Structures are given as C-alpha cells and as structure tokens.
Amino acid sequence: MxxxxxxxxxxxxxxxxxxxxYHLEIDAGxxxxxxxPNGAGKTTIFNLISGIYAPMEGEVLLNGQKVNGLPSHRIAxxxxxxxxQNLLLWRHMTVLEHVKMAHYSRIRYGLVGAFFGTRKRRRxxxxxxxxxLELLDMMGIRHLANQVVLNLPYGAQRRVxxxxxxxxxxxxxxxxxxxxxxxxxELVQIMEIIRRAHREFGLAxxxxxxxxxxxxxxxERIQTLNFGEVIAEGTPEEIQxxxxxxxxxxxxxxxx
Amino acid sequence: MASTTTFRTFRAGWSRVPLIGWFxxxxxxxxxxxxxxNPLALAVGLPKIPALFGLDIMLKKPLLxxxxxxxxxxxxxxxxxxxxxxxxxxxxxxxxxxxxLPIVVTTVVYIGFLYAILHVWAEVNDYRALVLKLTLIxxxxxxxxxxxxxxxxEFSCSHPGFMALGAYCASVFSLGLxxxxxxxxxxxxxxxxxxxxxxxxxxxGGILAAAGALIVAVPSFRTRGDYLAIIxxxxxxxxxxxxxxxxxxxxxxxxxxxxxxxxxxxVFLWTVACIWSINNFVRSTIGKALNAVRDNEMxxxxxxxxxxxxxxxxxxxxxxxxxxAGGLFAHVLRYVNPGxxxxxxxxxxxxxxxxxxxxxxxxxxxxxxxxxxxGEALRPLEIFKWIIIPLLLILVMIYRPTGLIAFKDxxxxxLFRPKTGPGDEV
Ligand SMILES: Nc1ncnc2c1ncn2[C@@H]1O[C@H](COP(=O)(O)OP(=O)(O)OP(=O)(O)O)[C@@H](O)[C@H]1O
Ligand SMILES: [Mg+2]
Numbered sequence: 310m311x312x313x314x315x316x317x318x319x320x321x322x323x324x325x326x327x328x329x330x331y332h333l334e335i336d337a338g339x340x341x342x343x344x345x346p347n348g349a350g351k352t353t354i355f356n357l358i359s360g361i362y363a364p365m366e367g368e369v370l371l372n373g374q375k376v377n378g379l380p381s382h383r384i385a386x387x388x389x390x391x392x393x394q395n396l397l398l399w400r401h402m403t404v405l406e407h408v409k410m411a412h413y414s415r416i417r418y419g420l421v422g423a424f425f426g427t428r429k430r431r432r433x434x435x436x437x438x439x440x441x442l443e444l445l446d447m448m449g450i451r452h453l454a455n456q457v458v459l460n461l462p463y464g465a466q467r468r469v470x471x472x473x474x475x476x477x478x479x480x481x482x483x484x485x486x487x488x489x490x491x492x493x494x495e496l497v498q499i500m501e502i503i504r505r506a507h508r509e510f511g512l513a514x515x516x517x518x519x520x521x522x523x524x525x526x527x528x529e530r531i532q533t534l535n536f537g538e539v540i541a542e543g544t545p546e547e548i549q550x551x552x553x554x555x556x557x558x559x560x561x562x563x564x565x
Numbered sequence: 566m567a568s569t570t571t572f573r574t575f576r577a578g579w580s581r582v583p584l585i586g587w588f589x590x591x592x593x594x595x596x597x598x599x600x601x602x603n604p605l606a607l608a609v610g611l612p613k614i615p616a617l618f619g620l621d622i623m624l625k626k627p628l629l630x631x632x633x634x635x636x637x638x639x640x641x642x643x644x645x646x647x648x649x650x651x652x653x654x655x656x657x658x659x660x661x662x663x664x665x666l667p668i669v670v671t672t673v674v675y676i677g678f679l680y681a682i683l684h685v686w687a688e689v690n691d692y693r694a695l696v697l698k699l700t701l702i703x704x705x706x707x708x709x710x711x712x713x714x715x716x717x718x719e720f721s722c723s724h725p726g727f728m729a730l731g732a733y734c735a736s737v738f739s740l741g742l743x744x745x746x747x748x749x750x751x752x753x754x755x756x757x758x759x760x761x762x763x764x765x766x767x768x769x770g771g772i773l774a775a776a777g778a779l780i781v782a783v784p785s786f787r788t789r790g791d792y793l794a795i796i797x798x799x800x801x802x803x804x805x806x807x808x809x810x811x812x813x814x815x816x817x818x819x820x821x822x823x824x825x826x827x828x829x830x831x832v833f834l835w836t837v838a839c840i841w842s843i844n845n846f847v848r849s850t851i852g853k854a855l856n857a858v859r860d861n862e863m864x865x866x867x868x869x870x871x872x873x874x875x876x877x878x879x880x881x882x883x884x885x886x887x888x889x890a891g892g893l894f895a896h897v898l899r900y901v902n903p904g905x906x907x908x909x910x911x912x913x914x915x916x917x918x919x920x921x922x923x924x925x926x927x928x929x930x931x932x933x934x935x936x937x938x939x940g941e942a943l944r945p946l947e948i949f950k951w952i953i954i955p956l957l958l959i960l961v962m963i964y965r966p967t968g969l970i971a972f973k974d975x976x977x978x979x980l981f982r983p984k985t986g987p988g989d990e991v
Binding site: 359361380385391393397398399400401402406409410413419423424430434437473476477 | 845849850851852853854856857860861863864865866868869870878882924972
C-alpha cells in the first residue's frame, strides 16, 4: 500500500485554479520529482498536502488514513514533514533549538514539567537534545549547534531546515527546492544528504526542483505540472523526451 | 605601563568573585548600615539615612547629593569592595562546596541569603520596605508581560486589566472572610486564619485573571499584531469600566482596609516562585514554542507545534502571574481603585519590559528595578515624571531596540558556579 495517496485534489485562489485534479501515489522508500514552470502550482500542492490550506476538493491519505482537513501540526505529527522554498527559520533561535522544537509533538512532560522543571522533563529534554545532536552530526552542522540561525550562511540554513524536517520523524518528506541558491559544491553535498536521509530513514520523498540535473539523478519517477495540472508523468528518460514537457518547460528554460 | 597592568589585574580580580562573595559583601554592608548608618549619616551632613541610595533626595535637596554619594561609598562601596576582594578564596571554597550539593539545596541557600540581605536593608525604615515590596511586585508584573510581548512577540495592552482582576478578587476574598467592614459585613472566619488562606486568595485572583485572559487568547488564534493589540487594549478598558460600575466592589471609590497579609517574606517568596516558574517555562521546549510562533507561525505548525495551545498557555500563564501580582499589590497598599489600572500603569510596565530587554528574565528584573527606582527618584517632579520616563524609553528604542539585556534567561548552574580560575570547571 502506498504511504501517501492524493486523489483528485483541487484548489482555487479566488478565480485562479491553482491546482486541478492532482493525483499521487508514493510508496515508502521512493523518491518522486515534481517539476514545472514558475507559478505552476508546485508549492501550493505541498501546502495542501501539509495542511497549510485545506484542499477544496479531493483527498489526502496517509497510510490509508484521511488527513486533509486536519490542522497542519496534526498532519506533521502523523508523519508528513516538509521544508520551505524560502527558508522559514526562526530567526532568534539557535540551530539546536530548531531541531529540538521539531520534537514538540512527542513531548510527554506536559505543562507541569514545563512550569516546575520536573525530573521527567529533564530526562526528556536530554533525550531530545541527544537525538537533535545526532541529526546535526548527520547534516554536518553540529559545530554550529549553539549559533543563532540568522548569522549562518545560506547553505547551512538549508541544512538546518532539513535537520528540523527530519526531526519530526516523518514517513513522507516534502522538499521544496532544497538546492535553490546553492553553488555547485553545496549542490553535491545537499544531494548526498538527501540520499543519506532516504537510505537511513527509508522515507518517501517528494521533491520540487528547478534544476533538472538534480531531479533526473535522484528521482525514479517525475511529474510535470503546468497551470495546476499534471501534463506528463514517467521516468526521467520519458519526461526528458515528452514533447508536452519540452513545450511547457524545457523550451523556456536553459537545461542545467 | 605598569599602572595599566595593575589596573587590569585589579579589574580581573572582580571576575573571580563568586556570587556568594557578592552576597557576603552586601550582607556586611547592610548590617553595617543597621549598626552605624544613623551616626554616619549625621556625620556626613545628612538628616537621616538616605532611603534609596540618595536617589530619593536627589531632586528634593540637590545640594546634599555629594553627601549622599559619600555616604553610599562609605557604607556600601567601601565595605563591599574590601570584603568581596578579601574573601575571594574562602568564598570560592564555599561556593564549590555548595555547588556539589543537590541543586535544590544550593538554590534554597542562595535565595535565603538574598532574602536576609533584603530583609536587613528594608528594616531601616518603612519607606524602604514599601518600595522594596512594590519593586518585587513590579518584577512579577514585568516578567508576566514579557512572556507575551517578548517571548511570544504579541503586543498585549491588557496586563493592567489582568492585574486588576487579581487585585479585586483577592481583596474581596480577604475582606469578606477576615475583616469586619461596611462592604461585606462581619468576618466569616477568624482573622488568625488570614495568613494561611492568603495564598488561596492570591491563586483565586490569578485564576480569575487567567479566565479573563481567554477574551484576548481566543482572538489571538486568528488575529495578530496591531489588531490583537487593539483587542487587548479594549479588554483593559472593559475591565476598568466594569469595576467602576460595579457597586458590589464600591465602583470608582475602590476597596480599602485589606488585612495586612503581604509581608516582605510573603511578597519575596511569591516573586521567587514567579521568576522560577516563568524561567522554567521559557527554557523548556514547550516554552520555546512561543519563540517559534513569534518568529514564524507557519513553520512552527509544520514542525508539529500546536500553535493554538501555545498561545492559550502563554496568555493564561502570563495573566495568572499578573493576577497574583495584583493581589499582592492590593494587600501591600491595602487599598485599590479602578483608576490604578489604567493607561499610566500600562505605560509604566511597558517601559519596564522594553527598557530591561525583550525575551529576557534578567532584562525584566533589571527593567522593573531601574524604572521603579527612577520613578521614586523622579517623584518630586510629579507629572514631569511622565515626560522623562517615556523620553528614556524613546532613547532606548533608538539605541538598543531590544532593550538593555535581551535574550537572557537565568541559568542557575552558571550563576552558582565558583570562579576559581579561567576554564577551571568544578
Ligand atoms: N496564498 C495564495 N493566494 C493567492 N494566490 C496564490 C497563493 N499561493 C499561490 N498562489 C498562486 O497560485 C499559483 C501557483 O503558485 P505556486 O507558489 O504553487 O507556484 P510554484 O509552482 O511553486 O512556483 P515557483 O516555481 O515560482 O515556486 C501562482 O499563480 C500563485 O500566484
Ligand atoms: Mg514554489
């Protein structure tokens, strides 16, 4: 059974049909790509799946369970995590605090622990911190643990976002242009990190990406979106040779 | 050359004084004042011991400023300086010993020590005791506002309203139960029970304030920023006019004659409890969720943070402590009227929060203490006080927009650590 299913999902913004009849089935351990020109509706699809907006039509099923309509923090704690295209970090918090925060839904000490600093709280906070540090190790940013994110270079901020997304212990990870604004060297590193996360956690990953080189290399199957609709779906080779894709997408942008 | 190096070693010496060393010095100074303060004051040409380090007479009798400075140097500066410097080694040994004890015991010892200093200092005259109590209450009030305005980044104008709810609830409780009076008839319980049931009165006040906070917390789910600030301001006016028109609590005339239950140790202990629980809260991951909601709410909820719960907890918790502060305030002054909880109180507490520092426990303490002392110093200027304090606020906002000590919570282990040498951890 697919871990994430989306059926006939549609959404309007005023008169604009931003997403129309979107369909997706993704199994655990698969990496899928989502490409399309600017304004095609890719980010909106992520926002709908992760519950930032409730889709107007259609269904989102996580392990067969309906999640559309739930508040986004519930969907996140059930196992759909994401990163943001334009880096939504908490500017006054440290790297370690970011990753600890993503454990929020698993905290059991409650308000009593928060107000009175019980032993249970101390134990749990230590546990969370341990796991957060492991993730920072994996991302290669442990040495930045106590830095405020505002001062970090762009590549490091991207890694913080990735670590934070993984800390929710997701089953499905939605990555919205994780390589945006990176130089070739950083690009290779972030691709390695995506592969590692995929290998170690057995995640299903849905990847939005502008650089075709990255999608072609990472993804087993790719969907192409234009004006909110999937116009082509298939393996990287099929997509590369599909005339509709070339027309909508490849024709307009230089292939990197 | 030689003189600069000696100066540097002299200065470096202070950094080796552990907290307990400072406490010793302070205790010595206040004890000395108790013993020889009066004759010394006369000797340096002051009519009596300057109550607030000379700040209180600064404007009334400016000619006496040099005398007051001399007095402060002789009674506080010199003895403290000498005692702390001379006792660095034994103080560090003691600090090391205390540091090995369970943290609870260590904390209790330090707090007891601090109380002893304040107690001896405040015993000199009633004015001092009153200012000290009001300052402690201001600390609680400032800290509670900082939870919303600093940690959560909303702009709450409703806090004087929460304080009023706490003040009136606790007053009705204690006046009704322990005092024969015109408003509520004869006492229902023997007044001797008062001190034991006073915490109940305060907590009820805190709970009422928290219940009132629902009116601001629920809209905060949908609205933020300016709109929420206006809602909270509306709440303040609602509470104020409600009390003004409630004949049961004597409307604008206010309630008076509250039993004398807010002694210095009581106020001190409640302040400690307030600082302790708020500091605990903001250092926990649940409390850090306030910062996440402030800095980016969408990212917070995508990272599993329940933002509604976070806002609700922040408002109720913060209002609870504002309510406790209100109950204590009513019993320190033994009089409340609705006029106390208006725009001016709001301006004052905002000044304390923003001057001291946002998102900061230390900042709230520093802000509350300095603005309280400044307020006392400027008292002779009456209404001009309300030009100088806002002016100060404007300057702070221009030169240090986040306040004096922003982003600093209390870490007790760092605070109590002995200072035996650089990098010399125990
Ligand atoms: N909250 C919103 N309100 C109104 N319109 C929106 C909103 N979010 C997105 N849109 C519109 O929906 C369309 C799809 O936007 P979306 O951000 O999903 O595109 P995208 O494929 O992610 O593009 P890009 O490659 O530039 O990130 C755009 O026309 C956009 O203007
Ligand atoms: Mg996008």
